[in-house]
Amino acid sequence: MPMLLYELVGQDAERPFSPHCWKVRMAIAHKRLAYETRPVPFTGIGAVEGGVSKIVPILRDGDTVVSDSFAIAEYLERSYPDRPSLFGGEGGRALARFVEAWSMQVIHPFIGGSALTDIHAVLAPTDQAYFRQSREQRFGRPLEEVPQGREERLPAFRQSLEPLRAVLDRQLFLGGETPLFADHIVFGAFQWLRVASSFAVLEADDPIAAWFEACLDLYDGLGRKVPAAAA
Structure with a gap:
C-alpha cells in the first residue's frame, strides 16, 4: 500500500x-516512492489520524505516522536509504536545517x-x-491591513534574497548539479505564493526565477501540475 x-x-x-x-x-x-494524498482544510487537521498533530503535513507509511516536514524528510532518508538521498550525507542534513531556518525567517514572513x-x-x-481569527491575533491588526504596502517593501525583500541569488547564479541547484532537500525547502516557499496568489516577487531575469522554473x-x-493563481 x-x-x-x-x-x-x-x-x-x-x-x-x-x-x-x-x-x-x-x-x-x-525518493521515487509511491504515495497518495488526502486533502485537509485548516479546521480538519485535528481529526487526522486521531489528532496526532496540530499541523500538516502528516505522513502515514504503513504503521508509522510522522508529522513536521523536516521530520518526514529525515524519516524518508532513514527508511529508504537505497533511494536517491535527500541530504547527500550528514553535512547536507545539517546545512538543510540552516536553509530551513533562513527560509522561515527571511522568505516566509x-x-x-x-x-x-x-x-x-x-x-x-x-x-x-x-x-481570520488566528492571523489577526498573530499580526495584531485586521487581516486586510497586513498586505498593504507590499509593493513598497518588495525591493528590500528582493535584496534580502541576495545570498540565495549569489549561489544560484553559480550552480543549478542549492544541491549543486542536482537538487537536495534544501532546494525543496526554498521551493516550497515560492510555490506557496505561486499557488495562492498572483503577486509576483521575482523579476524575470533573476537567477532565483530560473531556478524556480527548473524546480517546477x-x-x-x-x-507545475498545479496551475499558478489567476491574476
Missing part, C-alpha cells in the same frame, strides 16, 4: 498550497504577509473564519 500524505488545501482540494506540504511532496518524489488576503480568499467559509519541472513537472 502506498504511503499517505495529508496536505493542506482550501476550497479547491486540487490546489494544495502549504509550503511545508510542498517540501514533502517534492521529497517523496525525489514577507510571502505570508503579502499573500494573507489571497490565502483567505481561497479558503472555505468555515476555514476563513478560523484563518522536476519529477515530471510535479510542481
